[in-house]
Amino acid sequence: MTLDRRTLIRGTALAAAFAGSAARAQPHKLSIYAHRVHRTVATSGQGGDITAGWSQRTGIAVEWVTFDTGPLQERLFREASLSETSVDIGFLLNTQTVPRITTLFEPLDEYMARDPVEDPDDIFPGMIRGMTIAGRLYGLPFRHASSGFHYNEEILAERGITSPPKTIEELADVAKRCTYTRANGTPVVGFLLPGVTYPNVIDIARAWDGEFITPDMRCVANEPPMVKAITLLRELFVAGAFPRNFAALGTEDVNVWMQTGRAAMIINSMGRNQIYNDPQRSQFPGRIRTTTIPVSRELAGKFEVAPAKVEFWGMAIPRNARNKPQAWSLMKEMLSREATLKAALNGNGPVRNSTYDDPRIRARVPFAEAERAVLKVARVPMPAFDQAARAADLFKEEAEAAVLGMKTPQQAMDDLVRRVRPLLG
The missing domain is CATH 3.40.190.10 (Periplasmic binding protein-like II)
Structure with a gap:
């Protein structure tokens, strides 16, 4: 069968579009905008790298781009305001989760309904409420004080x-x-x-x-x-x-x-x-x-x-991000019971109740039981x-x-x- 030039061009275009779609479905890496302390507690210490297993299973690398608190907010909000961004996950303070961000970040309720995080009731409730605006969830807590x-x-x-x-x-x-x-x-x-x-x-x-x-x-x-x-x-x-x-x-x-x-x-x-x-x-x-x-x-x-009071950092997905399903998958991994424990062993403030049951945490944090008692009833300051x-x-x-x-x-x-x-x- 002989292909005419028009058919050949159309076929080539379709193949290119399919290749682009495949590449979009399976990115080579995800980019996280965070404070440097988030990278430290997520990747190094007694608990090891909490993202390593996910990268191994998916074949997707994790790229950390770190800033101080002020520059992080400025850069993340600017990226989230563009028509499209290369940022897949951004870290937000609870104080930054104001109503106007609802136009910049992805509501997570449908993700939670379709593919929820592990044991959501184990996460301290004050932190979930702190990232909920007008009844919709815009971030998952990761680190608290x-x-x-x-x-x-x-x-x-x-x-x-x-x-x-x-x-x-x-x-x-x-x-x-x-x-x-x-x-x-x-x-x-x-x-x-x-x-x-x-x-x-x-x-x-x-x-x-x-x-x-x-x-x-x-x-x-x-x-x-x-x-x-x-x-x-x-x-x-x-x-x-x-x-x-x-x-x-x-x-x-x-x-x-x-x-x-x-x-x-x-x-x-x-x-x-x-x-x-x-x-x-x-x-x-x-x-x-x-x-x-x-x-x-x-x-x-x-x-x-x-x-x-409790103040905390949460993970959010920019609404203009390109790899939302993969970003949600990684966020779920980082908030799993095992990952939360590993990050706590690296020095993170754990957002799950069960983490405080581990004897290694009790040995490392002399006030662990007191902290757990506070977190059960703690609320954001306003x-x-x-x-x-x-x-x-x-x-x-x-x-x-x-x-x-x-x-x-x-x-x-x-x-x-x-x-x-x-x-x-």
């Missing part, structure tokens, strides 16, 4: 205190008792926070199950839980049990205060335990303990521990929305005014609500 209560048992012992406070009211009393000058001349404040920004103060308000902004976008900072939190900080400030220069202290400053014994207690990320006990930098290695934030007396029957940064600035401004005595706590929180409500739309 949850809040805990750190205390210097040597300093408490010097003041005759043998155990950490069991309620938030007792915390206030212990903080006052632990405000003194040590025998070596070091002045000690009883309680410390890395600033009175909303993510830090919300941890105290959660002792009364409080919120700044509710999931249904109501500003409730002037209700009793938050007012009580601000009142407690004002009380400690007046007593000298909270730093006079609290507004000027940065993240590294509060770390040094704990390492050198200038503060007895702090609420901060549980992972700070390692820094506070670092034998190369801390004067109290092995003596700074980490546990859960105590609840108020009135909520003792409702919560065993305060439903503190829902992500487009004006969140402005709301955060307003919170800091009003909270500082109240702690410094420029306004009463109730007046400051009333003013905050009045100023924030227009930002909520």
Whole structure:
């Protein structure tokens, strides 16, 4: 049979189209845009590379492209805004998962319905809710940082205190008792926070199950839980049990205060335990303990521990990505029970309850059971929305005014609500 030129050209075009389709169906690699810490905990350490088995089975390589947090968001959002992108999976902070991203990233509900991740009920629920916008899921959690209560048992012992406070009211009393000058001349404040920004103060308000902004976008900072939190900080400030220069202290400053014994207690990320006990930098290695934030007396029957905040990174698929089925397959692999455990052995904050059952995790993380208890009830500090940064600035401004005595706590929180409500739309 002889082919005419037109038939030959048409056949060649169809073959080329088929070849292109085949190539699209089975890419040679997937590209992940992430922070460098994500690559580290996913690929190196005691647990090994959690993506290696998937690459071996599929024949698809995994390419990590890493940035610092700010540049990562900027580059990822720019790529997701194009008509098409080579990015297959991008890492997002829960605070970046705002309503406008619904136009940039793929809703994952249909993927979950057709081909769900392994044992979804094993994933801590607060993190799933934190990446759900208007009832639709846009990311899978991968790495978390949850809040805990750190205390210097040597300093408490010097003041005759043998155990950490069991309620938030007792915390206030212990903080006052632990405000003194040590025998070596070091002045000690009883309680410390890395600033009175909303993510830090919300941890105290959660002792009364409080919120700044509710999931249904109501500003409730002037209700009793938050007012009580601000009142407690004002009380400690007046007593000298909270730093006079609290507004000027940065993240590294509060770390040094704990390492050198200038503060007895702090609420901060549980992972700070390692820094506070670092034998190369801390004067109290092995003596700074980490546990859960105590609840108020009135909520003792409702919560065993305060439903503190959790912040986390999640994995998302750009809506303009070319290899969505393969990206979903890899995300499922990285969130499997085995991969979550391996990443935790590499130093990751695990997002699954079952990971904390492993004896290797318990040996590596001395506060593992406390962290698990928090994560069962933890929530993001506030829902992500487009004006969140402005709301955060307003919170800091009003909270500082109240702690410094420029306004009463109730007046400051009333003013905050009045100023924030227009930002909520």
